[in-house]
Amino acid sequence: MHNPPAIVLLGNGGLATARRIQALYPQARILGLEQRVEGADQSYAEFGETLRSLYRSDTPIIALCAAGIVIRTLAPLLASKGAEPPVLALAEDGSAVVPLLGGLGGVNRMAREIASALEVAPAITTSGELRFGTCLLDPPAGYALADIEQGKRFVSDLLGGEAVRVQGEAPWLDEVPLPLANEAQRVIRITAEARPAGRHELLIHPRVAVARIDGAANAEAVRQALVDAGLAPLSLACLLADRDRMIDGDLAATAAELGVPLRFVTDEAELPPLHQHGDGIRLYLANAPLDPALIGQPRGRLTVVGLGPGAAEFMVPAARQALDEAEDLLGYETYIRMAGPLRPDQVAHCTDNREELQRARHAFELAASGRRVVVVSSGDPGVFAMAAAVLEALDESRDADWLRVELQVFPGVSAALATAAKAGAPLGHDFCLLSLSDNLKPWEVIEQRLDHAAAADLAMAFYNPISRARPWQLGRALEIVARHRAPETVVVLGRDIGRPAEKLTLTSLGELRPKQVDMRTLVIIGSSLTRRVPRADGEDWVYTPRWYR
Numbered sequence: 001m002h003n004p005p006a007i008v009l010l011g012n013g014g015l016a017t018a019r020r021i022q023a024l025y026p027q028a029r030i031l032g033l034e035q036r037v038e039g040a041d042q043s044y045a046e047f048g049e050t051l052r053s054l055y056r057s058d059t060p061i062i063a064l065c066a067a068g069i070v071i072r073t074l075a076p077l078l079a080s081k082g083a084e085p086p087v088l089a090l091a092e093d094g095s096a097v098v099p100l101l102g103g104l105g106g107v108n109r110m111a112r113e114i115a116s117a118l119e120v121a122p123a124i125t126t127s128g129e130l131r132f133g134t135c136l137l138d139p140p141a142g143y144a145l146a147d148i149e150q151g152k153r154f155v156s157d158l159l160g161g162e163a164v165r166v167q168g169e170a171p172w173l174d175e176v177p178l179p180l181a182n183e184a185q186r187v188i189r190i191t192a193e194a195r196p197a198g199r200h201e202l203l204i205h206p207r208v209a210v211a212r213i214d215g216a217a218n219a220e221a222v223r224q225a226l227v228d229a230g231l232a233p234l235s236l237a238c239l240l241a242d243r244d245r246m247i248d249g250d251l252a253a254t255a256a257e258l259g260v261p262l263r264f265v266t267d268e269a270e271l272p273p274l275h276q277h278g279d280g281i282r283l284y285l286a287n288a289p290l291d292p293a294l295i296g297q298p299r300g301r302l303t304v305v306g307l308g309p310g311a312a313e314f315m316v317p318a319a320r321q322a323l324d325e326a327e328d329l330l331g332y333e334t335y336i337r338m339a340g341p342l343r344p345d346q347v348a349h350c351t352d353n354r355e356e357l358q359r360a361r362h363a364f365e366l367a368a369s370g371r372r373v374v375v376v377s378s379g380d381p382g383v384f385a386m387a388a389a390v391l392e393a394l395d396e397s398r399d400a401d402w403l404r405v406e407l408q409v410f411p412g413v414s415a416a417l418a419t420a421a422k423a424g425a426p427l428g429h430d431f432c433l434l435s436l437s438d439n440l441k442p443w444e445v446i447e448q449r450l451d452h453a454a455a456a457d458l459a460m461a462f463y464n465p466i467s468r469a470r471p472w473q474l475g476r477a478l479e480i481v482a483r484h485r486a487p488e489t490v491v492v493l494g495r496d497i498g499r500p501a502e503k504l505t506l507t508s509l510g511e512l513r514p515k516q517v518d519m520r521t522l523v524i525i526g527s528s529l530t531r532r533v534p535r536a537d538g539e540d541w542v543y544t545p546r547w548y549r
Contacts, residue, residue, distance in 0.1 A: 004028050004324055005060040005086075005110075009037045010047065014064035014092035017118070021062060021090075024117045026343035027324060028062070034313065041341065042320065043313045048073045060086040060102070060110065067098050074101070086110050094118040104138055104148065136188070139204050140172050142289030143190070144234040146203035154186065154202040162186050169288070170204070192235035192285075194227050206289045207237040210271065214241075215280030216250070219257040225281040238263050238292035240271075240284075246299045246404040263296035264370075271295070297370030300405045302363055304387045306380040306412020307338050309498025314418065319410045322374050328366050330359050331376030331386070339376050354439075356386060360393035368401040380414040384435050384463050415522045416461035419494030422504050424533070424541035426492050426524050429548065430458050436473050437464035443473065450477055454484040459530060459544050462523040466514055474514045474523075481525055485509055490526040490542055493517065506532065506540055 004027035007018045015037065018030045032040025033047060044050040051073045054061050063070045067089035074087065078101070086102035088111055097120060099111040108124050115122035136158075137151045145151055158164055163181035166173055168190025178188075188202045197203035209231050211222050223233040238261045245251055246264055255262035275285035303322040308314035323329070323339050326346060331339070333350035342348060351359050359375065367373040377385035387409045394402055420427045432453050438446060453460055460481070466474040487510025495503045495518070505516070509525060517523060529548065532540040 003057065003059040003085075003321075005062050006031055006054050008044075008047075008051065008054075008061060008063045008065075009033065009040060010065050011036055011092070012038060014090075015039055017064060017090065017092060017094040020094065020117060021114060024113060026345065029320075029324060041312070042315075045313075052077060055085060055087070058085045060088075060105075060107075062088050062090060062110075062114070064090045064092050067100060070100060088114070090114070095120055096123060097121075098123045103135065106135075106138055108135055109138070136202060142207050142237075142291070143170075144205045144207060146197050146205060146232070146234060150197050151202055154200070157186055157200070164188060166190070168204075169206070192231050194230055194232045205232045205234040207235055208272075208286045208289055209235045209275075210238055210240050210284040210286075210290065210295060211236060212240040212265075212271075212282040212284065213245075213251060213254075213280065214282065217254065217280050218250075219254050222254065222258060222281060225283060229275060229283050229285075231283070231285070233258075236260050237290040238295060240265060240296055243401075243404065246406075252299075261292040261298065263292055263298060266296050300367035300370045300373065302367040302373045302375065302390070302405050302407050304375045304377065304381045304390050304407075304409045306377050306382075306385065306410065306414070307335060308413035309379065309415060309418035310338060310496070311498040314413045314498055316410060316412060319412060322408075322410060323376075325372055326374040327371045328363075328373045329376055330363050330366075330373065335376045335378050338378070339374075356389035357393055360386065360390040361397070363390065364393060364397070364399070364402040364405060367405040368399075377412070378415070379418075380412040381409055382411065383414045383416070383433060413498075415463065415494070415497065416524065418497045419461075419492060419504070419522045419524060422494060422497050422502075423492045423506070423524070425543040426490065426526055426530055427459055427461065428544040428546055429527065429529070430456075431461065431527075431544075432458045433461045433463065435463040436466070436477055438470065438473070446473075447476070447480060450480045451483070454481045457484070457527045457529075459527045460525045462525070464519060465517050465521060465523050467519050471514070474517055478509065478512060478514075482509060485525070485528065487511075489528065490530045490532060492524040492526075492542055494522040494524070495520055497522070506542060 005025050007021055007028050007030045009018055009032045022028050022030060030041045031044050034043040034045055051061060055074055055077055070089050084102050084105060086105045086107035087100045088107060089098045089100055097111050097115040099107040111122035111124060136155055137145055139145055163179045163184035164186040165180060165182060165184045166188045170190045186200045190204050190206060192206055192208050209226060226233050226236060236258060239255045240263050241251055243264045252262055272284045272286035275283045305319035305322055328347045328349060329336055329339060330349040336348050336350050363373050363375050375386050375390060379385060381387040416433055434449060436446060487508060489509040491507045491509055491512050493505040493516060527544055530544040532542055535541055
């Protein structure tokens with residue numbers, strides 16, 4: 001199964017067309033070349049490597065540029081025709097839609113969909129598609145082609161003038177202009193039966209079987225159970241198991257090897273009739289292709305991500321993918337907006353920034369029902385952010401359904417690291433991160449830690465340095481640090497680093513005043529060895545040497 005498409009832009013001229021395509025594929029991301037495209041969902045630095053990375057990750061590519069550029073870029077990767085994602089080239093103004101690669105992955109279908117949305121004709125060159133208006137080797141969801149090589153020979157015969165007949169239920173072929181004849185030797189056979197394709201057959205298996213796994217079973221055991229029941233392995237729609245097996249890694253690996261979804265029982269009445277009972281495997285067989293999404297539920301997934309400092313290019317790709325795949329997003333409203341744009345089908349649950357535990361509990365409830373959930377933090381989720389709140393909620397509850405959720409935490413660029421990088425390397429030697437907020441710990445503890453960190457001559461980064469409710473605490477913190485540091489100690493102030501209004505200020509401990517700082521400012525106080533180095537533009541770099549004297 002392919003990932004959501006990526007719409008790749010080289011210039012601003014194609015942005016309007018890209019938005020029209022995104023309306024057709026709401027999960028698609030618009031990727032724009034940095035410093036040349038404004039308003040993209042995500043920026044990239046190098047066209048060639050970006051396109052090749054998308055291709056390797058099985059991501060459909062819609063490139064708004066010349067077809068030749070795309071072909072030359074991907075040429076080193078072209079190998080198996082059956083394993084490639086759809087790749088299309090579009091004119092920036094939407095006047096041309098050219099499918100390039102992925103004929104067996106639905107590229108011509110995408111070309112027709114895009115061309116229809118843009119009100120142009122797709123430049124389809126595939127002989128079979130031009131003749132019949134569909135790709136016979138790319139059946140719709142719920143059906144699987146038995147043998148691609150046999151299928152190619154079959155279509156070649158039809159293009160050579162042979163007639164064909166259809167046996168079995170194939171509703172999508174009803175409107176296809178096939179050369180039909182009741183006595184034709186060539187047969188499109190739709191059957192779940194386990195049998196080899198004849199020389200003149202196009203064999204397609206409807207996915208009508210569900211394998212319920214009651215014991216240990218690997219992929220080969222499931223295939224054998226299907227064959228023993230007279231069913232083709234490709235007739236399998238999904239694996240099914242009891243909910244208490246959600247954390248069974250071997251079962252998940254079996255489903256992955258078979259290339260089918262893994263679902264978990266919620267209601268026995270949802271299942272088709274029992275067809276076969278084997279040793280640890282029960283087979284259910286339906287009369288028509290099954291939609292696995294309507295059987296039981298999947299294992300829910302809860303991902304805690306950090307957006308980084310704010311700029312899209314500083315977000316790790318795994319976090320971006322989790323956001324794209326999410327059904328529900330939870331977080332402070334400002335962060336949810338930063339994570340967008342959201343698709344119409346994604347649900348945003350925006351809460352106040354002081355409701356972390358309530359947010360975490362809500363996230364687990366959603367994930368336990370089988371949904372893909374993302375909890376959003378700025379910076380890194382494990383640095384004074386939501387990862388700890390999510391684990392605290394789990395620790396307090398120990399709810400069996402919550403424990404079965406697939407929980408993962410993806411890192412982000414923290415405010416301290418973003419500010420440090422902007423300034424140079426003030427955290428280049430031993431350092432510590434301290435929150436000056438006393439909402440969850442006594443101020444006496446903060447003072448004690450400040451005193452010890454300053455005495456140890458660590459560079460220090462202050463989170464939550466000041467607020468309207470506690471305007472005095474930063475001044476008190478600076479007094480404590482000043483017991484151990486000289487007035488000329490270098491200080492870096494980073495406000496909204498990575499966002500449009502970012503501001504970096506270099507000062508010293510003796511010159512720093514609390515009024516220069518607010519809650520959106522990250523304060524870095526250097527060690528005794530931290531120093532400033534002139535830059536060509538008249539400003540300074542800041543770094544802390546790796547050595548210590």
